[in-house]
Structure formats: C-alpha cells, structure tokens
Amino acid sequence: MIKPCWFWMKRRTTAKGASKSRAEAVKAWEKCWKDLSQSQIQAWIERIPFHIQEIIRIEGGNDYKEGRPKQFKKGKKKDIQQNEDDEWEEISSTVVSIGVG
Template sequence: MFWGAFSFDKKGPCHVWEKETAEEKRERKADLDARNSLIEKANKQKWEKEQRKWLRDWKKVHGRAPGGVRKVWKHNEKTGAFVVKNGRGGINWYRYQKRILIEKLLPFARECQKDRPDTIVQEDNTPAHKSHYQGEIYNLWKIMKMLWPGNSPDLNAIEKAWFWMKKETTRRGPTSDRKKLRARWEKCWADLPQSKIQEWIAAIPDHIQEIIRLEGGNEYKEGRKKGQEKVAIY
C-alpha cells in the first residue's frame, strides 16, 4: 500500500506500507500502556463525575435510586483510553499517526505554511485518517484539517496520482516481486512532474461546479473533463 502527499507548489514525501512486525507491535503496546497510565486517573475522575450527575438527574425525575447493577469503571476507548482494535490487518490509527502524521504529513504541511500560511490538510475518510485520536495531533501541530464529505474521491487531487502511477509502473508489465514493486513506485513518485500535479489540482474547481450542477446526483462521472459533462434527464 502506497501513501504520498503533495501541494500545488511542491511534492511531499511518500511511504510504502509493510506488514506490521512483531517488534512494532511490542513497541506499540508499550507506548499505549504508557500513555494510558498517564491519563487513566483523570479519565476515571471525569467518568465518576458524569456518573454522579446521571444519578442525581435520575433521582430527580423518578424520585428513587435506579435498580439493577451499578456501572463499574473500565478504562477503555469509551472512557478515554488509547485503544487499537484487533483486525485483519490494514493500517490502524496508531501506525498512521506515528509513521505518517508525525513523521511525514504534518512536517510537510508546516513546510508548505512557510509560503502559504493558510495551508490546510485534505484527507479522505479512511478509518485511520478520521480516527478521533488524530485530532489531538493536529491541534498540537496547530494545523487545520479540511472537513471531508463522504463518497467524493474526485474532489481529492491525490486520487488522480494513483491511477497515473499504476499506469506508469506497469508499462513494462506487472510484477509480483515486492522489492521491485516498491522500487518502481518510489521511483515513479520521484519522477512525478509537478506540472502534472498542478494540472490535477487545477481541475478540482470544475469538478466541484459539476457536482453542484447535478446536485450531488449519481450522474456525475468521476474524472470527466470540462466540456464532457453528462446531462441529467428528469
């Protein structure tokens, strides 16, 4: 899986995802355990305060204490703990935060801010991107992130890069060799012309106007150039 970032003026870093190693998993667990140990006391106090308020409100409405078993404190995601859920692989919020946000994306965004102070980050709603854990990191870096509407890939210029790079990296035929594949994609990213990036970005306003014209309807064809609009019939 490949990741990259660019702006109108410059091309940013890229990253090729590999399977999470056993050592990385151990490091993640140690890091999250340390983070949670620092915040558990405060989270528990907040939870207890909320429970006391809930109990007071219940008694005020019903005139008695609630029946049943009282809730027991657990430090989990719902009560504020840092949690990485087990899955079938993919990129979880922790790996994305550590390898991309902190090491690559946010430093690149800050670099862009030198020339364009109003720079904001645009990402899609991939679970690792939209995780509520990422908001704190953006706040710490004092960088804004664009609110992203679902099901709108054609409004993100980076999507055009993936199609272009796939075509370029398979010109001499596909390969199943991971090392060769990685080398191809990294070289392709390095060779990606800034003029091509600017072309993709410059097309976004036309896509936006077409989506508005169709009122978000399914007649919209992703990637259709200006002058090739599809007419909706009602």
C-alpha cells in the first residue's frame, strides 16, 4: 500500500517544483502527510482485494499491470464493495488451495 501513497505525496509536494532545500522538502512532506485524508487511505485499502485477485488470476506472473482498475477511475466504484465478503472468502479459499501462507 505504500506505493500509491508515495506517488500521491510526491505529486503534491512537487506540484510547484522541487523543494530548494532539505528543510523546505521536510516541511512540504510533513504538511502533505498531515493533509492526507482517511478517505484517501481507505480508497487505497479498498483496492487491495482487486490487486490480490489479479495476482491470483495471472498466477503470480509478470503480466500484472499496476494502477487503478477501470472501476475505480474517476472515483467510480461499480460493484466492487457489494460482494466484499464473498470476494474475501473466495480469495482466502484460493490462497489456501494453492498453499500460500
């Protein structure tokens, strides 16, 4: 989950150009961290089941494409949340059946 946070913060801390000094950079990053909303963090967390399913679907291969799935783009989450419990149960069963964990 660190990756989306890193890019989100980097975009915001460098939007007006890179910091001129270490102190300026630290101040910008600390402000950005403070401004990071719980709803943004929750949005990243809610994407985790999708990424797990994709990795399982491609059997851990190198075909995995990072980034948001189409359902999540522009804040539109179609039916991802609707069957969250069933999805987690399916993922858990798959993980157990392939011997992960």
